[in-house]
Amino acid sequence: MPPLAELIRVDRSSPIPLYFQVAERLEGLITSGELAAGARLDNEVSLARELGLSRPTMRQAIQHLVDKGLLVRKRGVGTQVVHSRVRRQVELTSLHDDLVRDHRRPRTEVLRLARVEAGEEVAAALQVPPGSLVWELERLRFADDEPLALLRNHLPVGLCPLGEETLSRSGLYEELRGAGVQLGAAEQSIGARRASAAEARLLGEGRGAPLLTMRRTAYDVQGRPVERGDHLYRPSLYSFECTLLAR
Structure with a gap:
């Protein structure tokens, strides 16, 4: 250099x-x-x-x-x-895709993959009756071998096949696209809160450390909800960016 x-x-x-x-x-x-x-x-x-x-x-x-x-x-x-912060445009993309695009090395640990009964909040987001079986997925996402995000998602059962082995290699949206699901839009909110002891341990932060939060409900091109995500990010390594236009 x-x-x-x-x-x-x-x-x-x-x-x-x-x-x-x-x-x-x-x-x-x-x-x-x-x-x-x-x-x-x-x-x-x-x-x-x-x-x-x-x-x-x-x-x-x-x-x-x-x-x-x-x-x-x-x-x-x-x-x-140190590793540069992941800057993510506020758009309908997956974290896995963003990391690949930024030439970072994504790695995923699948912490949980199970069929569970949908609670009222998840059922309302996915537009299914409460108590319906849905997929519950929890993953720890790394960037260049450093823990970056804790991802929890719920999806309707039958939408696409899910397996721990494939999810550890690819992103959730990649699996949805492979099953023929065309993503069309999403509702998303961004906030912050303190980490629990378990969350802090997984993300390599101190107990009570501030974390970025993102809650998203994604819809296919027909307007059907296909995924509800509740994600936590380390703010020292991650930020959201958006472009604002004057009206």
């Missing part, structure tokens, strides 16, 4: 603070993979000298990326790149 001085240019005439210009350039190198996870950066004094900046400016740029979860400072090791 070329020296950072060849990759990071700052515009001293710009109203954008120098530290933020440097942080943005470094973030671009990390998210593009040019600075890979585990890569070590020179110390702040060396980086400041290399880029022609003051040490406080360089320290502020590094701290900005530490706060965003892209860099980590380790005693005796220095500053290292």
